[in-house]
Amino acid sequence: MQSILGEAVVQLNTDFWRGYFSDNQRDRAEPDWHAPVTVPQSARAALFQSLREFQLGDGGGPASLIAFNAERFRCQSSDIQSIVDSWFNEEKEHSRLLGGLLQRFGVEPIHSHWSFSLFCTLRKTLGVSFELQILTLTELVSTSYYSVLRCHCMDKAVRDVCALILRDEYGHVRFHNARLAEQYAKQGGVRRAYWRLQFWLCGYAAATVLWSSHGKCIRQLGGTTGEFYRNVTHQIKAFISSLDHSLTQESPSGGNTSEGLKYG
Ligand SMILES: [Fe+2]
Numbered sequence: 001m002q003s004i005l006g007e008a009v010v011q012l013n014t015d016f017w018r019g020y021f022s023d024n025q026r027d028r029a030e031p032d033w034h035a036p037v038t039v040p041q042s043a044r045a046a047l048f049q050s051l052r053e054f055q056l057g058d059g060g061g062p063a064s065l066i067a068f069n070a071e072r073f074r075c076q077s078s079d080i081q082s083i084v085d086s087w088f089n090e091e092k093e094h095s096r097l098l099g100g101l102l103q104r105f106g107v108e109p110i111h112s113h114w115s116f117s118l119f120c121t122l123r124k125t126l127g128v129s130f131e132l133q134i135l136t137l138t139e140l141v142s143t144s145y146y147s148v149l150r151c152h153c154m155d156k157a158v159r160d161v162c163a164l165i166l167r168d169e170y171g172h173v174r175f176h177n178a179r180l181a182e183q184y185a186k187q188g189g190v191r192r193a194y195w196r197l198q199f200w201l202c203g204y205a206a207a208t209v210l211w212s213s214h215g216k217c218i219r220q221l222g223g224t225t226g227e228f229y230r231n232v233t234h235q236i237k238a239f240i241s242s243l244d245h246s247l248t249q250e251s252p253s254g255g256n257t258s259e260g261l262k263y264g
């Protein structure tokens, strides 16, 4: 299946993105693993299960594009290959950080889950341009999860892990925005409107899959369903607004760094 925006092939400002991923490895303090555990007893079981699923899903599986035709995207150039590797290395790091939390809480990791199996099957079978859309939406709704978790969990190590992951996810979202900007600008107005509609619908579907597994954890910590969906709405809206903003730029593909994108 092909994304409505067409080919996965992109014109990226590769110097910018190689520099970005390299700079992002600097000044990364380890979470305070030895801080006292301050998770309320009533929220522990749901939090631990949520962290186990995220440790598997956020970089704990295959750290690469896995669509049957993934090489179409990866092999456009050695620069793109290296940027994709840097992106997935950061995802692997998320799994390590979440694994650190599991170890801290004395919780065993899991090696399979229905939502993770579904996620991988869709990525493998629907083609790379659709895989990239699934991953983009996952970055957006995961950003909402980590933001709400960080807001409601007072445990120092959990908050430190969320902060590090969010720092990376904001960059990943900007990367996806930049890689889509040129294709988005090339479409006619009707096609763009159709793309936005399907992106909103798929975004809420991804959010609902996430909430079905992780809502209990957030609620036990004091968060609400409305808060999570408001955050998701904000993330998707900011993503689309930035694509629309790129239409008014002189050369959406020339400096595609999505510098104006605001998240959080
Ligand atoms: Fe991640």
Ligand SMILES: [Fe+2]
Pocket: 091, 139, 168, 169, 172
């Ligand atoms: Fe990410």
